[in-house]
Amino acid sequence: MQRELMNRAKELLIDETVVRVLGWKKGDLGYNHEPAYFDSPEELEENFVYDAFCGANLSKYMIEAGKQEGKTLVFLKPCDTYSFNQLLKEHRIKRENTYIIGVGCRGNLDIDKIKAAGIKGIESVDADGDMLKVKTVYGEKEMPFEEALLERCLACKGKTHMVYDELIGAGEKEEAGPKGNRFDRVSELESLSPEERFAFWRSELSKCIRCNACRNACPACSCLKCVFDSNQFDSNQKANADTFEEQMFHIIRAFHVAGRCTDCGECSRVCPQGIPLHLLNRKFIKDINTLYGEYQAGEDTDSLAPLTNYTFEDAEPGIVAERGRK
Amino acid sequence: MMYKIDQARLGELFAAIAEKKDLFLPVKKADQTDFALWTKEAEVDLDTLRTVKSPKDCFFPQSETLYNTSLEEGKLSIDAAALCDRDFVVFGMRACDVQAVKVLDNVFLADPVDTYYAARREHAVLVAGACHEPEETCFCKVFGIDAAAPAADVATWRVGEALYWKALTKKGEALSEVVKEHLTPAEESAVEEAQTQIRSIIDKLPYSHLKLDVFKETPMMELFDSDRWEEMYKPCLACGTCTFVCPTCQCYDIRDFKTKDGVQRYRCWDSCMYSDFTMMAHGNMRTSQMQRFRQRFMHKLVYYPDNYEGMFSCVGCGRCVSKCPAALNIVKVIKTMGGEG
Ligand code: SF4
Numbered sequence: 214m215q216r217e218l219m220n221r222a223k224e225l226l227i228d229e230t231v232v233r234v235l236g237w238k239k240g241d242l243g244y245n246h247e248p249a250y251f252d253s254p255e256e257l258e259e260n261f262v263y264d265a266f267c268g269a270n271l272s273k274y275m276i277e278a279g280k281q282e283g284k285t286l287v288f289l290k291p292c293d294t295y296s297f298n299q300l301l302k303e304h305r306i307k308r309e310n311t312y313i314i315g316v317g318c319r320g321n322l323d324i325d326k327i328k329a330a331g332i333k334g335i336e337s338v339d340a341d342g343d344m345l346k347v348k349t350v351y352g353e354k355e356m357p358f359e360e361a362l363l364e365r366c367l368a369c370k371g372k373t374h375m376v377y378d379e380l381i382g383a384g385e386k387e388e389a390g391p392k393g394n395r396f397d398r399v400s401e402l403e404s405l406s407p408e409e410r411f412a413f414w415r416s417e418l419s420k421c422i423r424c425n426a427c428r429n430a431c432p433a434c435s436c437l438k439c440v441f442d443s444n445q446f447d448s449n450q451k452a453n454a455d456t457f458e459e460q461m462f463h464i465i466r467a468f469h470v471a472g473r474c475t476d477c478g479e480c481s482r483v484c485p486q487g488i489p490l491h492l493l494n495r496k497f498i499k500d501i502n503t504l505y506g507e508y509q510a511g512e513d514t515d516s517l518a519p520l521t522n523y524t525f526e527d528a529e530p531g532i533v534a535e536r537g538r539k
Numbered sequence: 540m541m542y543k544i545d546q547a548r549l550g551e552l553f554a555a556i557a558e559k560k561d562l563f564l565p566v567k568k569a570d571q572t573d574f575a576l577w578t579k580e581a582e583v584d585l586d587t588l589r590t591v592k593s594p595k596d597c598f599f600p601q602s603e604t605l606y607n608t609s610l611e612e613g614k615l616s617i618d619a620a621a622l623c624d625r626d627f628v629v630f631g632m633r634a635c636d637v638q639a640v641k642v643l644d645n646v647f648l649a650d651p652v653d654t655y656y657a658a659r660r661e662h663a664v665l666v667a668g669a670c671h672e673p674e675e676t677c678f679c680k681v682f683g684i685d686a687a688a689p690a691a692d693v694a695t696w697r698v699g700e701a702l703y704w705k706a707l708t709k710k711g712e713a714l715s716e717v718v719k720e721h722l723t724p725a726e727e728s729a730v731e732e733a734q735t736q737i738r739s740i741i742d743k744l745p746y747s748h749l750k751l752d753v754f755k756e757t758p759m760m761e762l763f764d765s766d767r768w769e770e771m772y773k774p775c776l777a778c779g780t781c782t783f784v785c786p787t788c789q790c791y792d793i794r795d796f797k798t799k800d801g802v803q804r805y806r807c808w809d810s811c812m813y814s815d816f817t818m819m820a821h822g823n824m825r826t827s828q829m830q831r832f833r834q835r836f837m838h839k840l841v842y843y844p845d846n847y848e849g850m851f852s853c854v855g856c857g858r859c860v861s862k863c864p865a866a867l868n869i870v871k872v873i874k875t876m877g878g879e880g
């Protein structure tokens with residue numbers, strides 16, 4: 214598929230449909246591909262890559278790219294299109310400045326899971342079959358593709374692109390898809406006592422180094438200036454001062470993306486400390502589904518959002534106290 | 540003098556150290572390993588090659604109070620935070636992390652001496668472990684660091700059932716003295732084979748042969764003005780992860796936290812990747828992310844060596860290589876600027 218994508222991108226550059234291409238550039242370790250702009254067919258030929266290590270969601274980059282002169286071609290995986298749509302809905306991206314190629318996806322791999330399986334000194338990863346074949350300085354290793362999938366891919370929203378100009382390689386491999394109920398872990402946490410739940414989050418959030426990777430990678434975090442970056446605020450975005458600050462940052466962030474978070478999984482993918490941030494967001498999604506009816510952010514660009522719309526059927530604020538009592 | 544202790548009895552060694560001094564070592568918590576104070580319950584993890592955060596926190600914590608002021612009946616009082624006055628041991632550092640402390644020393648121990656840092660350094664004993672299974676992201680060799688013989692106060696090796704222990708400095712010898720009843724004399728040669736093995740793996744690592752000459756031979760302004768920065772910085776999300784996991788990043792911010800009747804003045808790590816970095820009353824001198832991105836790498840590869848006799852302020856630990864959400868890192872910068880080996 215990589216070849217097909219590359220060829221099509223070249224065509225669109227040459228016939229001047231687009232002036233730049235936003236895709237992924239081959240990394241030097243076989244798994245560390247980076248988001249990149251390509252301005253010429255030669256650059257594409259040399260560096261363009263598309264494989265199971267293209268986890269980075271390019272929608273976030275479209276906020277900046279969309280402001281530039283001329284059209285940008287962007288490659289979006291099915292889950293990335295939800296983020297893109299949500300940004301369209303919030304008027305953060307100009308659709309007319311974008312040409313979207315929806316790309317087929319069989320799931321993306323988590324290098325940390327590969328390393329956690331004891332595979333070290335990686336020289337290359339061959340992810341073609343059902344088994345990953347990993348060449349390392351300590352010899353060849355193998356592990357099942359499925360076991361190295363990113364958390365987000367275990368909760369895949371399906372293989373359908375929500376927005377695109379054309380599709381390449383989509384629907385070819387149907388094997389990926391939801392591997393279980395994405396709310397299972399949330400339900401488990403809900404069933405704990407408040408003390409146990411608090412202990413769980415304390416232990417996870419105490420690892421936070423306030424690096425802001427979760428916020429900066431998040432497509433829903435699109436504020437021009439985050440409140441935590443303000444120097445008028447008696448708090449500091451980079452100080453890992455105390456437990457209160459750690460919690461406050463994450464709780465405010467989770468509230469701010471509630472109803473807008475598409476569950477794209479970028480926050481958890483990028484966190485250097487492996488904090489399962491997606492669980493906070495999924496708790497909100499689950500509650501929204503229960504209280505306001507099923508809703509998937511980014512599914513479309515025109516529906517009314519549950520938290521910014523009012524209906525007579527809306528839950529009353531008292532619901533918080535009622536549910537909290539349980 | 541080489542000593543050894545059965546690895547199964549390391550708990551006793553830790554307890555013996557902790558009786559006399561604070562002991563920091565790699566501890567696994569919620570599935571991630573970072574340096575933390577040893578307790579009987581702590582899940583010590585010496586197998587993970589690199590902690591997520593470096594041991595830098597032990598000497599230069601991410602946030603620390605400098606002083607408190609308060610106003611009482613019209614009288615202002617200023618209370619400086621107490622300096623570290625208790626000996627502590629940092630066990631399980633890596634050779635790269637030890638070199639990183641030297642990088643920090645150059646900055647913080649030069650005039651004007653940073654008293655908070657100096658007090659911690661004075662009370663610290665560094666115990667480092669050789670890296671028996673280096674990873675592909677490691678490139679310490681490029682900076683002349685020997686992962687098989689860490690230059691700490693005490694170097695250790697894990698071979699077979701034993702942990703070998705060798706003091707290299709006076710501080711190290713004093714620590715050996717404290718725990719001597721747990722150590723038994725051993726042959727120097729016991730670790731030689733392991734060292735050869737480590738060095739041969741290091742040689743095979745993909746980044747071990749990077750060349751840094753370009754940063755020494757090219758005029759500073761030519762590097763600064765290179766077109767390559769513009770293409771390299773683009774995927775950078777300006778998150779600051781690279782700076783916070785880096786053992787040598789040393790920039791900090793000073794801020795005030797309003798308390799009931801005064802302020803608590805504290806400092807916290809800063810990141811050149813942040814938009815408010817070096818913000819002053821007149822504004823900010825680096826106005827674009829390209830300039831901020833360039834700052835990080837020019838500092839490590841050009842400005843710092845220019846100030847400190849050619850010593851680089853990267854030690855090749857590879858933390859930024861494995862943690863950047865956009866897969867950018869100093870290695871890609873070195874290669875793009877012409878340092879491919
Ligand atoms: S990415 Fe992880 S460590 Fe960084 S601020 Fe977010 S939660 Fe904290």
Ligand code: SF4
Nearest residue numbers: 775776778779781863
């Ligand atoms: S970790 Fe990567 S994305 Fe974040 S500031 Fe550093 S270079 Fe930029």
Ligand code: SF4
Nearest residue numbers: 785853854856857859
């Ligand atoms: S720049 Fe990267 S590799 Fe170098 S010392 Fe810092 S974190 Fe380690």
Ligand code: SF4
Nearest residue numbers: 635670673677679686
């Ligand atoms: S960079 Fe070198 S010293 Fe540091 S962990 Fe890797 S092998 Fe060990």
